[in-house]
Amino acid sequence: MMAPNSSIVALMIPVLLISFMRAASAANFYQDFDVTWEMAAPKSSTMENFSLYPLTKHQVRVFSRRTNTFFGKIDMQLKLVPGNSAGTVTAYYLSSQGPTHDEIDFEFLGNLSGDPYILHTNVFSQGKGNREQQFYLWFDPTADFHTYSILWNPQRIIFSVDGTPIREFKNSESVGVSYPKNQAMRIYSSLWNADDWATRGGLVKTDWSQAPFTAAYRNFNAQACVWSSGSSSCNSNPTSNSSNSWLNEEMDVTSQERLKWVQKNYMIYNYCADSKRFPQGYPPECALNTTS
Ligand SMILES: *[C@@H]1O[C@H](CO)[C@@H](O)[C@H](O)[C@H]1NC(C)=O
Numbered sequence: 524m525m526a527p528n529s530s531i532v533a534l535m536i537p538v539l540l541i542s543f544m545r546a547a548s549a550a551n552f553y554q555d556f557d558v559t560w561e562m563a564a565p566k567s568s569t570m571e572n573f574s575l576y577p578l579t580k581h582q583v584r585v586f587s588r589r590t591n592t593f594f595g596k597i598d599m600q601l602k603l604v605p606g607n608s609a610g611t612v613t614a615y616y617l618s619s620q621g622p623t624h625d626e627i628d629f630e631f632l633g634n635l636s637g638d639p640y641i642l643h644t645n646v647f648s649q650g651k652g653n654r655e656q657q658f659y660l661w662f663d664p665t666a667d668f669h670t671y672s673i674l675w676n677p678q679r680i681i682f683s684v685d686g687t688p689i690r691e692f693k694n695s696e697s698v699g700v701s702y703p704k705n706q707a708m709r710i711y712s713s714l715w716n717a718d719d720w721a722t723r724g725g726l727v728k729t730d731w732s733q734a735p736f737t738a739a740y741r742n743f744n745a746q747a748c749v750w751s752s753g754s755s756s757c758n759s760n761p762t763s764n765s766s767n768s769w770l771n772e773e774m775d776v777t778s779q780e781r782l783k784w785v786q787k788n789y790m791i792y793n794y795c796a797d798s799k800r801f802p803q804g805y806p807p808e809c810a811l812n813t814t815s
């Protein structure tokens with residue numbers, strides 16, 4: 524993952540099961556988000572029609588939410604770079620800072636016109652990633668806005684597309700795997716050139732005559748515990764308030780069926796099934812994250 528703006532200070536936070544707040548959705552884009560590098564401003568102060576585009580090879584366009592999230596359920600609608608987007612990566616992710624950072628990633632790998640995007644996902648805990656799963660989508664993500672969501676609670680991380688779960692990463696501390704729960708994270712999005720690896724493993728390069736590459740965003744929404752000045756906006760007893768239910772959310776039977784459907788029909792890479800990469804055996808969390 525490209526390093527986001529390093530001016531954002533890492534916060535190391537003791538584990539406390541904190542309280543909860545239903546954070547407001549982004550009513551005013553500039554109140555809620557920091558924008559790094561030059562980019563297309565939305566016409567109004569809302570996120571609607573906000574777009575992000577790199578003009579040159581070495582530019583990375585980033586925006587990040589000002590608040591630190593410590594567990595949350597976030598939704599963003601994105602409409603990806605249309606036409607020939609080969610070589611570009613649009614990323615939308617949660618990350619903390621520093622060498623032992625945690626990170627939860629959605630990355631959209633562009634392609635030639637008419638060829639499918641790859642949705643690449645990863646989870647880092649304590650600086651360790653290498654937990655990739657990749658998917659094709661069951662629709663054209665450039666034709667319209669679709670909702671991409673991350674649920675991050677103490678028990679699990681669930682990635683969803685239009686409400687359909689595509690991946691679950693369970694808290695696997697019981698088998699000795701660290702879990703993102705000690706550091707607050709921020710929400711970022713970025714658009715950058717990665718034509719050394721993104722499209723068909725780097726075979727297809729970015730066609731700069733197609734620049735600027737524009738991804739559009741709208742309707743950001745977060746239910747999240749917000750961390751500021753050493754304390755959390757959440758209450759100490761999250762289960763007492765039904766609007767906090769995301770903090771204990773898990774997949775029901777229908778969601779599990781949907782997840783299986785996606786993994787069977789659209790998953791194109793799973794590190795937990797890559798025996799060449801792990802000749803000594805799969806990472807321990809793989810045993811807990813199987814869907815079959
Ligand atoms: C639940 O939490 C929300 C947001 O913090 C608050 O507005 C609401 O009054 C709470 N409801 C109850 C029953 O405590």
Ligand SMILES: *[C@@H]1O[C@H](CO)[C@@H](O)[C@H](O)[C@H]1NC(C)=O
Nearest residue numbers: 565566567568569570571572
């Ligand atoms: C966003 O774009 C749509 C379609 O071009 C337009 O109808 C709408 O008014 C725009 N919204 C804003 C806030 O500019």
Ligand SMILES: *[C@@H]1O[C@H](CO)[C@@H](O)[C@H](O)[C@H]1NC(C)=O
Nearest residue numbers: 632634638639641721722723
């Ligand atoms: C791009 O299209 C090719 C050909 O269909 C496909 O093999 C590849 O997985 C697609 N996506 C990316 C990001 O390379």
